[in-house]
Amino acid sequence: MIAQVMQDHGVHPLRQMREIFAMRGGKQKLGSNEYYSLRLYDPAIPMAQKREFLGQGGINALNTAMNPPIAVPTRSFVGNKLLYTQLLEQLGIATARTQAISSGHLSVGNMPVMRDAESLAAFLRDDATYPIFGKPYFGSLSEGSVRIDSKEGETLRLANGEARPIADFAAEVMDRYPGGFLFQTALDPHPEMARIAGPAIGCVRVLTANDGSGPKPVYAVWKMPAPTAMSDNFWQEGSLLADLDLSTGAVKSCIRGTGPAAEQLARHPVSGATLEGALLPHWQETLDIAVQAHAVFPEFGVCGFDIAVTHEGPKVLECNDNPSHMLYQMGTGRGLHNPDLAPIWDRVVDRQDKAVARMQAAMKKKR
Template sequence: MPRLLAILNRDVDAPNLTVLKTREALASYLRDGITYPFFSKPVGGSFSLGIVGVEHFDAATDRMQLAGGGDVPVDDYVAALFEAYEAGPRYHAKGFLFEELLRTHPDLETLCGTSSLATLRVILLIEDGKARLYRVAWKIPAGANQADNYWRSGNLLAPVDIETGLAGMASRGFGLEQEHLEAHPDTGVAIAGFAVPDWSALVELACRATDAFPGMAMQSWDVAPTDKGPYLIEVNGVGDYTLPQIAYGEGLLDDALLAFQRRCRQRKTR
């Protein structure tokens, strides 16, 4: 997973971790302590709301260069985070994480035209201590989006063949507005037939990660192919099950999943 650099939270004390509790401490850390580039996000966040990627700090202007373009004064960034922390939505109330900024795999940068991550929602079924792939939906950023969430206008979603790691035709939009694309709209590079980088290693990593949550029989992991290899981003206990249904163009509750659910119920009643 991305290396954790620091946390902003007044109620936390953690050994071997930088904990920021005041505006002054955060400003000082951004100017003199943090390793650039970095990525910040709400501790209790979801849907990529409240995320910021920062490339570097210009001491001469006291401004930070943002991933995707633009810059912001350090004091403005600090004020915005503390305003959200103190009076913002509930998912900001737990503070913010600061992590290393990961960059996508070079093949995906060629495909998408951006260094932003294009994560795969890897859905696994776990029985008798063994995980197996069920569905994989590939979230593909497009346009000016810095996050790959499908709800962001213009982003794409593609199914991945779980045997080969090859992507199918991508979808964009919802309902009557949905369209299907064989190539990325920004670069023209074909998505259909595209081989997910480091596929075998990515699958192995996701399967091993399920051991961390032995009580969850169905897990949805977001895994990113990066320039350093596959990285775990997060696990979803439920996840957005509309994603694989949109990607594959069919419902999720097929015979295989129904049989799995029956076996899970039988084990619970023994």
């Protein structure tokens, strides 16, 4: 990587090392791998702007300051994919319907729970409504997620074209995910989004922040799945990431890949559809549902919502209480501490600092 950057951009290895070490500490906490994946070696980027970027360590620290555990005790509940979506459904906020769960120990009321591979295979064979989407009860980055389009006899047809025997699939799920695996009714993207990016759901990530005046949208990106992927995890090869205009829902720019392999795309590589300027449907409703979901837990300073935009409108799939703003930084080419966003984070942190101070004072009084 060092040699490639030297060859392609004329940045001497010593300069690369100096910049990497300069950004390792403080608020940035930016690792060498992130220096390259974010393309911060580019000599066209002033050092002052490079200082605006955060590594994952810096992102985690900022999120903790905006969602401090003492002031936001509901983080573990919101991180529970099943209970959180069940609550939203009860409150009338659109979300995906969970059909069943497999787990060796969890109990979830009257919802069907498969305790072993045999009962899971029986559910998939006799009771599941297809298409169905499965994902680990615990986990992130879409690891382990799968879309099953149909069942043909004893075979499952996956969205990526694979065919899996039901018994083998059930045994693998129980072996790999003993903590739990959710099976939800699969959603299809709005026809306009499918025309551009294909039939798999590509969620819109809407980041909301609450500085005490109520939740408000801060930024949004569109995660488009790779042609053979079953989820929209940007780290999968071939996935696309679009920066969205917050006021209109229009695609401002779109990238594929990271680091030296990153490329700006004017058209979708498979559909050929024009990307820049494309308007996402149900845009105001998408922002509204993110704000509504955040308002259920106003103690949060920041939330990252993954929202599926369907022909019926937007649906909240999950809430990230420690959202990876790396998506924003990669999709926009701007650091998280840029002049537009830094004042928002400062206000949120100030609000949470005061909340923590009040709670600590109350606890001292009780003693």
